[in-house]
Amino acid sequence: MRPATTSAPKPGVCEIVSNAGNCYNDGQFCRKADLGRSTHAGNGEWITCVRDGDRYRWDVV
Structure with a gap:
């Protein structure tokens, strides 16, 4: 098992x-x-809403 990170x-x-x-x-x-x-995403990553063409998506920045 991996140790937990804080x-x-x-x-x-x-x-x-x-x-x-x-x-x-x-x-x-x-x-x-x-x-x-x-x-924060559901998995704990830091995400930002960015323009992706003519749409908007959450992206790890």
């Missing part, structure tokens, strides 16, 4: 959630209103 947040701790109340993950679409904002 630097990353626990999965499921998200500052921005979907309309359904779920955490976002890397690659998922984000709302236009969230463009440029960042949050």
Whole structure:
């Protein structure tokens, strides 16, 4: 087993959630209103809402 790390947040701790109340993950679409904002993904990664062509997606930055 791997030792637990204390630097990353626990999965499921998200500052921005979907309309359904779920955490976002890397690659998922984000709302236009969230463009440029960042949050922790469901797995604890730090993601930012970025423009991807004519759409908006959460991306690890």
